[in-house]
Amino acid sequence: MNIYKVLPDLKNDRQMRLWYQGLRKQWSAADIDWKKGQRISNKSFKDNLAKVLTPVLTGEQSALYSVSGLIPVLGHRSEVEGQFYLTTWAVDEARHTELFARYYHRLDREPLSIRKFPAGYLFQSRIISKEPAEWLTGVLVSESLAQIISHEFRELDLDPVLSEICEGILEDEARHLGFNHVYMSDRFKDLFQKDEKDAQHFAQHLEKRRKYVLEGASPILKALEKECEIIGLDQEKIISEVDRMTKKRLEKSVQAGFKASEGETIPEEELVVPVGV
């Protein structure tokens, strides 16, 4: 049975702010100028790019499924503000899926089939959980990976349309990672207020989960080693960046929750973990 709050109090201001941002910052694939001339003319380069973009497209699609799946989970916990925000997150992932599907049309190529690319699907299965904090820890890895890859593609600037797509996605990902932090720090604030030892144990449990999900990411890039090199992506750098950033981000959410339980706040600029620093 679903649990509804007859009158939600909507008191979580930070989550409400992200919900408004999510609503206001919407855009669509129709805003992209798809007629811009293609810079990639080499046929085999296109083949390789299509292979490398396979985990990107499947990642967007699975993000759409998993975010949509979490909306009823937060409903059962009567976390209405978070539910509101997740509806915009799902729209974002639907848009990303459309963008990459249309980009394949532009390339006139197809992604690798499931049979040829099991690593991508195995990685996604590690992320899913019915416990929101576990799920968000897994998602922290996949979202940070998406952020770094979009960042790398924007820097490579292979094709003006791909660069424009990545620019827009980077803004969306910053919001997703923002919600990840806000939700997790709220959760840890409650946990620390209830029992400090339990909160510490839960933080250790999530750190193990982060590593478990991350272990699933390396085989994806390994499977595309040759193609990544041709395209200009340094896979070892990408994985070590994801490791560094997700570890820091999880730690900062726990720390922020602990401080909040003592009535203190960490300044926003200290919470930012930028790409490539």
Ligand SMILES: [Fe+2]
């Ligand atoms: Fe996405």
Ligand SMILES: [Fe+2]
């Ligand atoms: Fe995302």
